Amino acid sequence: MKKINKNELKILKEEYLQNDLHKGLRSALSKTNLHDVIYLSEAEKNQNFHFSLNLDTLPVNNQKRSGRCWIFAGLNVLREVAAKKYHVANIEFSQTYLAFYDKLEKTNYFIEAMDDFLGVDNDDRKLKHLLKMGIQDGGQWDMFVSLINKYGIVIKEAMPETFQSSNTMLTNQIINFQLRKYVSEARELFEKKESAKIKTLKADYFKKLYQLLVSAYGVPPTSFDYEYVDKDKNYQLLTNLDPIKFYQDLKIDLNDYISVINAPTKDKPYFKNYTVEYLGNVVSGKEINHLNLPMERLIELTIKQLKDKEVVWFGSDVFFYGDREKGIWDDKQLDYSLLGIDYNMSKENRLNYVQGAMNHAMIITGVNLKDEQPNKWKIANSWGDDKGSKGYYLISQSWFLEHVYQVIINKKHLTESELKAYNSKPTVLKPWDPMGSLA
Numbered sequence: 004m005k006k007i008n009k010n011e012l013k014i015l016k017e018e019y020l021q022n023d024l025h026k027g028l029r030s031a032l033s034k035t036n037l038h039d040v041i042y043l044s045e046a047e048k049n050q051n052f053h054f055s056l057n058l059d060t061l062p063v064n065n066q067k068r069s070g071r072c073w074i075f076a077g078l079n080v081l082r083e084v085a086a087k088k089y090h091v092a093n094i095e096f097s098q099t100y101l102a103f104y105d106k107l108e109k110t111n112y113f114i115e116a117m118d119d120f121l122g123v124d125n126d127d128r129k130l131k132h133l134l135k136m137g138i139q140d141g142g143q144w145d146m147f148v149s150l151i152n153k154y155g156i157v158i159k160e161a162m163p164e165t166f167q168s169s170n171t172m173l174t175n176q177i178i179n180f181q182l183r184k185y186v187s188e189a190r191e192l193f194e195k196k197e198s199a200k201i202k203t204l205k206a207d208y209f210k211k212l213y214q215l216l217v218s219a220y221g222v223p224p225t226s227f228d229y230e231y232v233d234k235d236k237n238y239q240l241l242t243n244l245d246p247i248k249f250y251q252d253l254k255i256d257l258n259d260y261i262s263v264i265n266a267p268t269k270d271k272p273y274f275k276n277y278t279v280e281y282l283g284n285v286v287s288g289k290e291i292n293h294l295n296l297p298m299e300r301l302i303e304l305t306i307k308q309l310k311d312k313e314v315v316w317f318g319s320d321v322f323f324y325g326d327r328e329k330g331i332w333d334d335k336q337l338d339y340s341l342l343g344i345d346y347n348m349s350k351e352n353r354l355n356y357v358q359g360a361m362n363h364a365m366i367i368t369g370v371n372l373k374d375e376q377p378n379k380w381k382i383a384n385s386w387g388d389d390k391g392s393k394g395y396y397l398i399s400q401s402w403f404l405e406h407v408y409q410v411i412i413n414k415k416h417l418t419e420s421e422l423k424a425y426n427s428k429p430t431v432l433k434p435w436d437p438m439g440s441l442a
Contacts, residue, residue: 028342038326038337046336049399050329052392054381056309057369061086061093063394065387067169070140073364073442074101075385076316077147080366081156083314084253090233097162100246102171103220104154105146108284109138110178110212114205116281117186121193121201132434133281134186137179140171141362141441142284144316144411148257149288154223155246161227167219174219181212260316261417261425264293264409265301266438267351271430273297274421278429279439293438294417294425298404302377304412306370311416314368314383318361318409318442320353324402330384330391332406333399350405354437361408364442368395377403408438 019025031040061082066075078096085094113133120130167174185208189201217223229241229249264277271277277293296304305315324334339346353359369381380398388394398407414422432438 037342041338041341043336043338046333049335049379050331050333050397052381052395052397054369054371054379056306056372057381058309058312058314060314060366060368060383063383063388064095064098064385066098066385067164069102069169069171070441071098071102071171072385073142073144073147073318074098074105076364076366076442077101077144077151078156079383079385080314080316081151081250081253081255084255088253089229089231089239090235091231092234094231095159096156097159099159099164099168099220100157100162100223101147101150101154102140102168103162103216103223104150105142105284106138106178106216106220107213108150108153108286108288110182111209112284112286113138113182114185114209115286117189118201120186121190121198129281129434134183136434137182138175139441140175143282143291143318143441144260144262144364144409145289145291146284148260149283149285151250151257153285153288155248155250157224157227157244157246157249158229161224162221165219165221168221174215177215178212181208184208258289259414260411261414262291262293262409263301263304263412264295264438265298265350266293266295266354266408267298268354269351271295271432271438274424276425276427276429277432277438279432279434279436281434282439290429291439292425292429293409294421296421301407301410302403304416305367305410306372306377307416308412309367309370311413313413314366316364316366316411317407318364319398319407320359320361321363321406323406327386327390330394330396331399332396332402334402334405335399357437359406359408360437360440361442362440365396367410 028040061079064075064079066072075098078098078101082094082096085096086092116133120127120133123130185204189204192198192200192204224246226243226245229239229244231239233239273295275295277295278291282291305317308315319332321332323332324337325332326336348356348358350359365385366383367380368383370377371379371381378400380400380403382396382398384391384394384396386394391397414425417425
C-alpha cells in the first residue's frame with residue numbers, strides 16, 4: 004500500500020492555492036451551507052406545485068424523531084379510503100399502535116431467527132449482519148400488511164403518541180442491547196449442551212421487552228370507540244370496535260397490492276420475483292416479495308393507479324439532491340461540479356457499491372403529464388406541514404428515475420405474465436442485499 008508522501012502534499016497544496024476559484028469556494032463554504040453554494044436557481048422554473056393529475060388527499064402528518072415512515076405511509080393509504088367511507092374531512096389512525104406490535108413482532112422474529120446461529124462461528128457473516136442491524140424502526144410494505152392482517156387498525160385517539168413513540172432512539176438501543184445479550188447467553192447454553200434451557204431464556208427476554216414496550220408506547224387497545232362529526236356536520240359515535248373488523252370494513256384488501264421494484268443489477272433479471280433472507284417481522288406472516296421490472300413499466304403502473312384514483316405507496320433514496328425547506332427533490336437543482344466533484348453514478352453501481360438503497364417511504368398523490376409523459380410528481384410526506392407545500396413535496400422526473408426503487412401496485416393493473424412471475428417461487432437474496440433495506 005502506498006503511503007501519503009509529504010512532498011506530494013506540498014505540491015497539491017501549491018496547486019490548490021494558485022487557483023482563485025478554490026479561494027472563492029473556500030470562502031463561501033466557511034460561512035454557508037454547501038448545498039446553498041452549489042444551488043442552481045434556474046431549476047425553480049420546473050418546480051411549481053401544479054399537476055395535471057392531482058388526487059384530493061388529506062392533510063399530512065408527522066413521524067417526528069422516529070423511522071416509522073413506512074407505517075405512516077401505509078396508514079395514509081388506508082385513511083384515504085376511510086375518509087370516503089365515513090364522509091369526514093380528516094381521519095388519522097394510530098401509528099403508535101402498529102409500531103408497538105411491529106417492535107414486539109420483530110423482537111420475536113429476531114429471537115426465533117437466532118436458533119439458526121446457536122452453533123455457528125462467532126465470525127459468521129449472517130450472524131454479524133443480523134446482530135449489527137438489530138431491531139430498527141423501519142420496515143417494508145409486506146411487513147406492514149402482516150401487521151394489519153394480524154392486528155388491524157385503531158384511530159389515533161385510541162392509542163396516541165407518547166414521547167418514546169415519537170423519539171425512538173433510546174428505546175431501540177435498550178431493545179438491541181437486550182437482544183444481543185440474549186444471543187450471547189443462548190449461544191453459551193448451546194455450547195454447554197444445555198439447549199433445553201433456551202426456551203425459558205426466550206420467554207424471559209420476550210416478557211421483559213414486552214413490558215418495556217408497554218411502558219414506552221402505552222397499552223394497546225383490544226377495542227375502541229370512534230367519535231366524529233362528518234362533512235354534513237352530523238355527530239356520529241361507533242362503539243366497541245374491533246381493530247381487525249374495523250380494517251376489514253374498509254373493504255380494501257392490502258394483500259391485493261404487490262411490491263414492484265426497479266433494481267437494474269445483473270444479479271436480478273427483470274420479470275423475476277425476489278425475497279430477502281431473514282427479512283420480516285411477523286413469524287409466518289406475509290413473505291417479502293419484490294417483482295423486478297424496468298423503470299418505464301414501474302412508471303406506467305404508477306400512473307395507471309393514480310388515474311384509478313388511488314394513491315401509491317413508494318420507497319426511495321432521499322439522501323440525494325433534497326431541499327427539505329422547499330420540499331423539492333430535483334437532481335437538476337444542485338451542481339456538484341462546482342466543487343470539482345463528479346457526483347454521477349449509475350443506479351446499478353449505486354446499488355452494487357452501497358451508495359443507494361430505499362430509505363424512506365411516502366405516498367404519491369399526483370403527477371404532471373405532458374403528452375402523457377411525466378415531468379414531476381406530487382408526494383405526501385410525513386415530516387409535518389411546515390415544509391414544502393403544507394407538507395407536500397415535489398419530485399422531478401429525472402430524480403424519480405434514479406432514486407425511486409419501489410412502488411406498491413394493485414395486482415389488477417399487472418399483466419398475466421407479470422402476475423405469473425410475481426407468484427412464482429422467489430429467488431432468495433442475501434440478508435444484506437439493498438432490496439432488503441428498511442424505509
